[in-house]
Amino acid sequence: MTFDYSLTFACFNSVEYTRACVESMVKVGTPLERLVVVDNGSTDDTRNYLATLALGGRIYNKDNLACGVAWNQGILHQQAEWTVVMNNDLIVSPQWVENLIQTAISNNLKVISPARIDGPLDYDFDTFASDSSTKMGNVLRLNTQHAVCVCLHKSVFLDVGFFRATPRLLGFEDTIFFNDLKLAGVQRAISGSVWLHHFGSVTQKEMKKKMGKSEKE
Numbered sequence: 001m002t003f004d005y006s007l008t009f010a011c012f013n014s015v016e017y018t019r020a021c022v023e024s025m026v027k028v029g030t031p032l033e034r035l036v037v038v039d040n041g042s043t044d045d046t047r048n049y050l051a052t053l054a055l056g057g058r059i060y061n062k063d064n065l066a067c068g069v070a071w072n073q074g075i076l077h078q079q080a081e082w083t084v085v086m087n088n089d090l091i092v093s094p095q096w097v098e099n100l101i102q103t104a105i106s107n108n109l110k111v112i113s114p115a116r117i118d119g120p121l122d123y124d125f126d127t128f129a130s131d132s133s134t135k136m137g138n139v140l141r142l143n144t145q146h147a148v149c150v151c152l153h154k155s156v157f158l159d160v161g162f163f164r165a166t167p168r169l170l171g172f173e174d175t176i177f178f179n180d181l182k183l184a185g186v187q188r189a190i191s192g193s194v195w196l197h198h199f200g201s202v203t204q205k206e207m208k209k210k211m212g213k214s215e216k217e
Helices: 015-028 046-050 066-077 096-106 125-136 154-159 173-184 202-210
Strands: 005-011 035-039 057-060 082-086 111-118 140-142 149-153 188-198
Touching: 005 015, 005 066, 005 096, 015 035, 015 046, 035 046, 035 066, 057 066, 066 082, 066 173, 082 096, 096 111, 096 149, 096 188, 111 125, 125 188, 149 154
Parallel strands: 005 035, 005 082, 035 057, 111 188
Antiparallel strands: 082 149, 111 149, 140 188
């Protein structure tokens, strides 16, 4: 089954993680024309790398506008029935988007996140993801989600709104948005049908470093 979806992530420096993420998408056949990348003023080789890709969109911000603004830009650039908002420090698995959306539809969910492993990629992720998806394909952790990767139906933006576009929040945009989902009674879950590897909030750390803030601020 073909689904109408788009993908977006924000990035700020750390081009090696962005490259690894994109290469993992290419490896499993995720179409890059569905991906919109929002760069928040990178000073490394990020923009040169993005220029080599056949993306669905590139948005280059002059300043670091943080994730809330960037996510909204990506969502609106290529509007679709389903939008995946994700980090740039991820490794994806085969049929990850399709399985997420199908699980959401089958369970009447408007918001769904994949299961994930965090930390160094020091194991056989491909085998782990395949085995875990088989064993936990029917498992749902209801009434929760995470911003590392979240798939959202377009009705969510119409009924609840978008991410808080306040650069100084530096990472609380997702918390506020998810609280709004909870208050609105939006059905959501984390699914064991899809697994990703997450290296660990690389973009947030880089933004705080640039602003002279500690990771705890």
